[in-house]
Amino acid sequence: MLDPVARQRALIEETLRAVCPIRTSIVGVPCIFAPEQPATAVAAPAAPVAPSEGDVLRAVRELGLPSLRVHIxxxxxTLVNVPTNLYAEPEPFERTLDLLGTPVRVRATPSSFTWHHGDGTSQRTTSAGRPYPHLDVTHRYQGPAEALEVRVDVIYVVEYAVGDEPWQPLDAVITAEGAPSALTVREAAPVLVQP
Incomplete structure (x- = not known):
């Protein structure tokens, strides 16, 4: 049986072993506590990354630019060897996209039009054509045909502005293929009639 002083010392040492696993040899200091680990610094939120030209090009292609329907x-x-008038009605295109958390303004302007006549021929113009009596864009069919698919493809030049920065051109053109319109070409024969 331990004397009361030895029992008290044993109780204190047992308590210290439970509370303080690191002991010291310095007289009067029963143990050294491990220093607290510094709190992990929270990283400051990163500044938004400005979208690259490639990001803008991808977004515009995914969005799609307006295709046009050809008016005939x-x-x-129509008739063989008669000028068939073609025109389209482009409209201004401007959108604001959210890319990588940054607003990007995009605008597209038609730069040229490729007219597919449905008979294996095509022509490219910078004009969208106009309704009759203007004959800016015409085609003469050389022979009769049924259900030709006539369409116009639009080639756009695109500009973009990131945030409040000035407009800059996108270093790529984007083509929007138009929906076809059906056309029949007939051959007419002159007939003399009695007046």
């Missing part, structure tokens, strides 16, 4: 005069049937 006369409407669904």
């Amino acid at each position: 005069e006369p409407a669904t049937t």
Whole structure:
């Protein structure tokens, strides 16, 4: 049986072993506590990354630029060797996109039009054509045909502005393929009639 002083010392040492696993040899200091680990610094939120030209190009391609429907005069049937009038009606295109948390303004302007006549020929113009009596864009069909698919593809030049920065050109052109319109080409023969 331990004397009361030895029992008290044993109780204190047992308590210290439970509370303080690191002992010291310095007289009067029963143990050394491990220093607290510094709190992990929280990283400051990164500044938004400005979208690259490639990011803008990808976004515009995913968005898609407006395709145009070709208007044909006369409407669904024309005649061999008669000028058939073609025109389209482009509209201004401007959008604001959110890319990588940054607003990017995009605008697209038609720069040229490729007219596919449906008979294996095509032509490129910088004009969108106009309704009759203007004959800016015409085509003469050389022979009769049924259900030709006539369409116009638009080639756009695109500009973009990141945030409040000035407009800059996108170093790529984007083509929007138009939907086809059906056209029949007839052959007419002159007939003399009694007045």
